[in-house]
Amino acid sequence: GITRHYKFNIQMQNVTRLCQTKNIVTVNGQFPGPRIIAREGDRLVIKVVNNVQYNVTIHWHGVRQLRSGWADGPAYIAQCPIQTGQSYVYNFSITGQRGTLFWHAHISWLRVTLYGPIVILPKKGVAYPFPQPFKEVPILFGEWWKADVEKIISQALQTGGAPNISDAYTINGLPGILYNCSANDTFKLKVKPGKTYLLRLVNAALNDELFFSIANHSLTVVEVDAVYVKQFKANTILITPGQTTNVLLKAKHFHPNATFLIAARPYATGPASFDNSTTTGILEYHQPSTNTKKSNKFPLLKPKLPIFNDTAFATSFVKKIRSLANAKFPANVPKKVDKHFFFTVGLGLNPCPQNQTCQGPNNTKLAASVNNISFVQPNVALLQSHYFNQSKGVYTTDFPVNPPFKFNYTGNPPNNMFVTTGTKVVMLPYNTSVELVMQDTSIISAESHPLHLHGFNFFVVGQGFGNYNSSKDPANFNLVDPAERNTVGVPSGGWVAIRFLADNPGVWFMHCHLEVHTSWGLKMAWMVMDGKGSKQKLPPPPADLPNC
Numbered sequence: 001g002i003t004r005h006y007k008f009n010i011q012m013q014n015v016t017r018l019c020q021t022k023n024i025v026t027v028n029g030q031f032p033g034p035r036i037i038a039r040e041g042d043r044l045v046i047k048v049v050n051n052v053q054y055n056v057t058i059h060w061h062g063v064r065q066l067r068s069g070w071a072d073g074p075a076y077i078a079q080c081p082i083q084t085g086q087s088y089v090y091n092f093s094i095t096g097q098r099g100t101l102f103w104h105a106h107i108s109w110l111r112v113t114l115y116g117p118i119v120i121l122p123k124k125g126v127a128y129p130f131p132q133p134f135k136e137v138p139i140l141f142g143e144w145w146k147a148d149v150e151k152i153i154s155q156a157l158q159t160g161g162a163p164n165i166s167d168a169y170t171i172n173g174l175p176g177i178l179y180n181c182s183a184n185d186t187f188k189l190k191v192k193p194g195k196t197y198l199l200r201l202v203n204a205a206l207n208d209e210l211f212f213s214i215a216n217h218s219l220t221v222v223e224v225d226a227v228y229v230k231q232f233k234a235n236t237i238l239i240t241p242g243q244t245t246n247v248l249l250k251a252k253h254f255h256p257n258a259t260f261l262i263a264a265r266p267y268a269t270g271p272a273s274f275d276n277s278t279t280t281g282i283l284e285y286h287q288p289s290t291n292t293k294k295s296n297k298f299p300l301l302k303p304k305l306p307i308f309n310d311t312a313f314a315t316s317f318v319k320k321i322r323s324l325a326n327a328k329f330p331a332n333v334p335k336k337v338d339k340h341f342f343f344t345v346g347l348g349l350n351p352c353p354q355n356q357t358c359q360g361p362n363n364t365k366l367a368a369s370v371n372n373i374s375f376v377q378p379n380v381a382l383l384q385s386h387y388f389n390q391s392k393g394v395y396t397t398d399f400p401v402n403p404p405f406k407f408n409y410t411g412n413p414p415n416n417m418f419v420t421t422g423t424k425v426v427m428l429p430y431n432t433s434v435e436l437v438m439q440d441t442s443i444i445s446a447e448s449h450p451l452h453l454h455g456f457n458f459f460v461v462g463q464g465f466g467n468y469n470s471s472k473d474p475a476n477f478n479l480v481d482p483a484e485r486n487t488v489g490v491p492s493g494g495w496v497a498i499r500f501l502a503d504n505p506g507v508w509f510m511h512c513h514l515e516v517h518t519s520w521g522l523k524m525a526w527m528v529m530d531g532k533g534s535k536q537k538l539p540p541p542p543a544d545l546p547n548c
């Protein structure tokens with residue numbers, strides 16, 4: 001591979017959406033941010049210079065970061081933030097991956113405007129396991145707030161209530177024609193009849209899973225989270241925050257002058273406090289030379305999206321995602337398990353501090369947890385503390401293997417809904433083969449949680465509704481061709497089982513990719529020890545690693 005250099009200047013930029021101009025944090029003044037392109041096997045060297053008043057870090061979401069944990073990015077986990085006026089060089093290579101990923105800020109809620117696609121092409125001369133597309137088009141879903149998002153989340157954490165929702169969903173930063181003042185802020189995709197396009201879908205939205213569809217066109221799913229999958233056709237795609245999906249779009253030629261809506265809107269299992277509006281783009285056909293007159297009489301064709309709580313659709317879509325599992329692209333599912341973990345994931349409550357009124361239920365503060373532990377962000381980076389053996393006062397290694405108490409997760413929540421707080425991690429010896437079952441708890445609200453694991457891909461070996469049954473359910477696990485990914489939706493009122501091999505020494509964050517749940521504490525970290533071999537150790541940190 002070759003080395004590719006990028007420079008990310010973090011700078012403020014005025015951007016107008018929904019009739020209002022706002023000063024937002026950007027990379028190089030661009031919104032959404034610049035595309036990173038590389039081939040499998042290449043090295044990326046990205047210098048990030050912070051010219052804004054916020055502390056910043058950048059995460060390369062889904063990049064395996066094999067023995068390069070110093071470049072992973074989550075603030076106070078992998079690194080201290082890059083402070084105003086400082087810079088940091090992220091240096092990592094892309095090993096064994098090709099497809100679509102994305103980069104985003106990984107501190108507070110700055111990722112609302114700091115995100116962009118990562119396109120990883122196969123090695124030179126290596127073809128896709130599907131017909132070569134005529135063109136490739138990144139399509140990033142996001143959210144737009146009129147207000148200052150940093151203020152919204154810091155206020156919500158103060159009062160303990162739920163933060164305001166966004167004012168619009170966006171496609172490549174544009175809300176689309178169904179929103180006010182957005183006729184010109186609409187993404188347009190021009191296609192040629194007969195050609196095939198590869199759409200690289202990225203859900204960079206903060207807090208919503210999305211359904212995506214294009215009127216009168218079916219899509220062929222070929223890859224998720226930078227792993228090829230067995231191809232299947234779908235009219236609608238489900239994509240959670242943190243997930244990426246590559247689909248082929250065959251441009252047929254229905255009506256020479258028709259325009260087709262591209263649309264996305266939420267799939268939501270939680271409380272009704274969500275935005276059911278739709279972001280749209282337009283698919284247009286280039287006029288064939290024989291057809292000179294462009295008529296406006298033809299209708300704008302709209303896709304049919306499932307209703308917002310269509311869990312049956314969501315479940316059947318997710319079940320279709322299977323690894324290729326062939327000789328060229330084997331599915332290396334760990335067959336034996338060294339360590340079993342059972343984690344509950346869900347919401348909970350924190351008590352209201354004295355002399356304060358709180359906006360959570362019954363004067364509490366909303367919280368979220370894994371195994372009832374609401375993760376408290378440390379003041380120094382876990383990876384540094386771990387590497388230099390300075391855990392004292394930073395973290396403890398007693399993260400529970402099982403929930404502290406069991407109850408019927410799909411029945412009534414327990415009387416005591418308070419979480420405990422702490423900075424606890426799980427220690428894993430090098431090359432531990434892990435099986436992790438994550439069970440949604442339905443406390444406060446039954447909600448799906450897109451869980452994202454840093455540093456690894458995992459195999460989704462099982463999923464179901466109701467309470468996980470450790471004596472019955474494993475018999476149905478798929479160890480042959482399960483989906484391999486970095487973000488999986490733990491279904492509302494259900495569970496998923498994943499397996500991964502802890503072959504990457506370092507500290508690896510795992511959290512719900514709904515930003516509000518991460519803020520409330522639905523996060524934890526795995527600490528993977530060095531192995532004995534020289535290629536099994538985490539190298540020392542780079543000289544410019546920021547201090548806290």
Ligand code: C2O
Pocket residue numbers: 059061074104106242452454509511513
């Ligand atoms: Cu895309 Cu820890 O995040």
